[in-house]
Amino acid sequence: MEGYGRSSMKERRREVLASLEKLGYDVYRTIESGEFPYVSMPSRSTRNILYDPKLRQYVLGGQTVKRTARNIRHLRPLTQLIWVATIAHQLCSQGKTSTLRDVFYMAQAFEVDFVDQYESDDIITDLETVVGLPREDFNIYPEERSSIFGDLTIEYTVPGYEGRRINLLSHPDGFVIGPTLSTAEFVECGAERVIVIEKGAMFTRLVEEKAYEKFKAILIHTAGQPPRASRKLIRRLNRELDLPVYIFVDGDPWGMHIAMVIISGSANAAHITDLTTPDARWAGVYASDITRYKLPSDPLTEIDVKRLYELKNDPRYRSGIWSKEIDVFLQHRRKAEQEAFSRYGLSYIVDVYLKERMEELG
Amino acid sequence: MEGYGRSSMKERRREVLASLEKLGYDVYRTIESGEFPYVSMPSRSTRNILYDPKLRQYVLGGQTVKRTARNIRHLRPLTQLIWVATIAHQLCSQGKTSTLRDVFYMAQAFEVDFVDQYESDDIITDLETVVGLPREDFNIYPEERSSIFGDLTIEYTVPGYEGRRINLLSHPDGFVIGPTLSTAEFVECGAERVIVIEKGAMFTRLVEEKAYEKFKAILIHTAGQPPRASRKLIRRLNRELDLPVYIFVDGDPWGMHIAMVIISGSANAAHITDLTTPDARWAGVYASDITRYKLPSDPLTEIDVKRLYELKNDPRYRSGIWSKEIDVFLQHRRKAEQEAFSRYGLSYIVDVYLKERMEELG
Numbered sequence: 001m002e003g004y005g006r007s008s009m010k011e012r013r014r015e016v017l018a019s020l021e022k023l024g025y026d027v028y029r030t031i032e033s034g035e036f037p038y039v040s041m042p043s044r045s046t047r048n049i050l051y052d053p054k055l056r057q058y059v060l061g062g063q064t065v066k067r068t069a070r071n072i073r074h075l076r077p078l079t080q081l082i083w084v085a086t087i088a089h090q091l092c093s094q095g096k097t098s099t100l101r102d103v104f105y106m107a108q109a110f111e112v113d114f115v116d117q118y119e120s121d122d123i124i125t126d127l128e129t130v131v132g133l134p135r136e137d138f139n140i141y142p143e144e145r146s147s148i149f150g151d152l153t154i155e156y157t158v159p160g161y162e163g164r165r166i167n168l169l170s171h172p173d174g175f176v177i178g179p180t181l182s183t184a185e186f187v188e189c190g191a192e193r194v195i196v197i198e199k200g201a202m203f204t205r206l207v208e209e210k211a212y213e214k215f216k217a218i219l220i221h222t223a224g225q226p227p228r229a230s231r232k233l234i235r236r237l238n239r240e241l242d243l244p245v246y247i248f249v250d251g252d253p254w255g256m257h258i259a260m261v262i263i264s265g266s267a268n269a270a271h272i273t274d275l276t277t278p279d280a281r282w283a284g285v286y287a288s289d290i291t292r293y294k295l296p297s298d299p300l301t302e303i304d305v306k307r308l309y310e311l312k313n314d315p316r317y318r319s320g321i322w323s324k325e326i327d328v329f330l331q332h333r334r335k336a337e338q339e340a341f342s343r344y345g346l347s348y349i350v351d352v353y354l355k356e357r358m359e360e361l362g
Numbered sequence: 363m364e365g366y367g368r369s370s371m372k373e374r375r376r377e378v379l380a381s382l383e384k385l386g387y388d389v390y391r392t393i394e395s396g397e398f399p400y401v402s403m404p405s406r407s408t409r410n411i412l413y414d415p416k417l418r419q420y421v422l423g424g425q426t427v428k429r430t431a432r433n434i435r436h437l438r439p440l441t442q443l444i445w446v447a448t449i450a451h452q453l454c455s456q457g458k459t460s461t462l463r464d465v466f467y468m469a470q471a472f473e474v475d476f477v478d479q480y481e482s483d484d485i486i487t488d489l490e491t492v493v494g495l496p497r498e499d500f501n502i503y504p505e506e507r508s509s510i511f512g513d514l515t516i517e518y519t520v521p522g523y524e525g526r527r528i529n530l531l532s533h534p535d536g537f538v539i540g541p542t543l544s545t546a547e548f549v550e551c552g553a554e555r556v557i558v559i560e561k562g563a564m565f566t567r568l569v570e571e572k573a574y575e576k577f578k579a580i581l582i583h584t585a586g587q588p589p590r591a592s593r594k595l596i597r598r599l600n601r602e603l604d605l606p607v608y609i610f611v612d613g614d615p616w617g618m619h620i621a622m623v624i625i626s627g628s629a630n631a632a633h634i635t636d637l638t639t640p641d642a643r644w645a646g647v648y649a650s651d652i653t654r655y656k657l658p659s660d661p662l663t664e665i666d667v668k669r670l671y672e673l674k675n676d677p678r679y680r681s682g683i684w685s686k687e688i689d690v691f692l693q694h695r696r697k698a699e700q701e702a703f704s705r706y707g708l709s710y711i712v713d714v715y716l717k718e719r720m721e722e723l724g
């Protein structure tokens with residue numbers, strides 16, 4: 001339990017500022033004592049990415065790397081890292097957000113040299129690794145936005161909106177999940193579960209079919225692979241409010257993996273441990289649903305099949321429903337979209353399919 | 363003026379239903395009188411797409427095409443068209459929405475044969491042409507969603523939310539523009555203009571920098587080329603509330619064309635005449651801004667240059683700022699993103715650049 005309660009967002013912000021300041025002080029102190037400054041962090045090389053069965057996600061192992069001003073080849077990334085930390089500190093203390101792209105451009109005013117955005121993104125990932133927090137915690141967001149709808153009252157913590165509340169049932173097209181929603185406190189919740197949906201059209205379908213009433217559910221639209229801000233929000237809904245989470249995606253290896261990333265993270269975010277929701281459940285479309293519900297389907301492409309074999313090599317896919325459904329995919333070699341249920345009319349998906357699935361998953 | 367006032371959304375819905383019913387009656391009557399049923403509509407072939415300088419957008423010319431049951435090759439598209447009209451009528455009378463994709467799948471239950479979604483999309487465009495209304499009016503939406511934020515109170519008209527109101531300042535991350543917002547009435551507006559923004563990150567920037575207060579602006583995020591629902595909304599804000607519209611996009615041919623499509627439509631929607639906002643203004647990033655503001659920039663790619671020459675052939679780009687800025691692009695051969703202003707810190711874009719631009723555009 002992370003212990004997010006009322007006012008915990010402020011504490012969180014203080015912690016973030018404190019860890020950035022610690023990084024600065026450490027460098028400072030080393031310089032003052034006449035030594036070369038350095039920063040140590042866990043290595044993110046493939047060999048140091050391990051699956052932790054207890055945490056049920058990928059984590060970094062014990063190998064560390066050191067960036068030291070003593071080594072001339074380290075000078076550049078070390079300077080960049082310290083600069084990014086300074087910018088992150090500014091953003092947090094001023095209550096402003098920026099994007100990965102903004103950071104790349106901001107660097108130019110400081111004559112901090114980044115060849116391209118890949119380089120600045122990479123340094124931001126270094127900073128995440130050093131302080132052990134996702135970049136969203138120091139107010140650096142990606143471009144993508146997902147959205148939410150359901151019986152949850154939130155209270156904003158951003159400057160200018162502090163203390164204001166809104167109930168997320170009040171706009172049926174959905175509320176964009178951006179920096180203000182991500183940092184809001186949960187005040188009151190009338191929902192009993194969360195349904196995460198891959199596609200916007202299906203999100204709208206579930207709103208119109210009143211899935212939020214029928215299942216007492218908060219609906220979250222990820223728009224494909226979910227941005228980390230929404231993965232974090234899903235985790236918070238699960239941990240802080242104790243809501244079970246169901247993930248409803250297209251019936252293909254890509255949809256399957258969207259569910260898996262929400263549940264147990266991705267290897268390239270192994271340095272961050274609070275984005276996952278290990279107790280979330282993949283709720284479909286399963287490979288076996290295609291035959292069970294006689295869904296309109298398409299043949300798997302070569303790339304789909306290749307992807308399925310890749311997933312088979314991932315330890316998380318080696319047991320349970322994951323391994324079983326991969327085998328079914330490889331057997332019938334077909335895939336189906338969430339919208340395929342429209343074959344049975346627009347209400348079927350909620351009144352029949354999801355109803356049955358929720359009962360099965362319990 | 364379209365005359366959207368309070369309760370006009372209901373009238374609009376009645377009109378849509380009436381035109382779909384008329385289509386059905388006409389076919390029915392022809393059959394009853396012992397003749398082959400047919401449907402006539404304006405031709406959408408390139409030769410029949412003309413630029414109308416008075417309407418300031420592309421429109422269809424006088425050529426018509428006829429789909430008749432007398433011709434065996436017409437039987438299939440004619441049947442598909444009547445089926446789509448039936449579905450559209452059902453959606454409207456039940457107050458449900460669907461997507462282009464849903465319609466493709468729904469057809470399977472009726473054994474209406476579509477080879478692929480291109481074919482069903484095309485028939486839906488036929489229906490738009492026949493009744494002269496965009497598919498959003500008969501509740502068929504695309505997948506994409508844009509978002510909005512600003513001092514505008516709306517009143518919903520969708521079943522279950524009828525009469526409920528919300529002020530669009532109440533969620534700073536933005537409200538998703540979906541079917542419910544698209545059909546809402548405008549009740550009260552404290553804003554004096556609309557700023558349309560291409561990118562989500564810049565939308566968030568403008569919210570944080572309080573552009574909505576400083577410019578008394580409603581902010582709309584298009585997420586690239588705007589979905590038609592948001593183009594319609596922009597038009598309504600301009601026509602019904604008399605708000606001037608400023609479009610702020612990346613400084614490249616693609617951004618330029620996003621602005622142009624909002625202003626005067628696209629050739630492939632020439633059969634619909636109420637999606638455009640001819641008085642909207644392109645507010646930047648101009649090619650000349652790159653030198654004027656010393657923006658970080660990238661060289662134009664070959665594809666960018668090719669695109670600029672294509673735009674040069676479009677009659678709408680042959681005069682004024684459009685032609686001037688195309689020439690500047692081709693001169694310095696550089697492009698810049700909206701985020702490039704972050705070079706001067708995060709407030710510059712609002713406090714300096716947009717302020718100057720708004721004053722210049724008046």
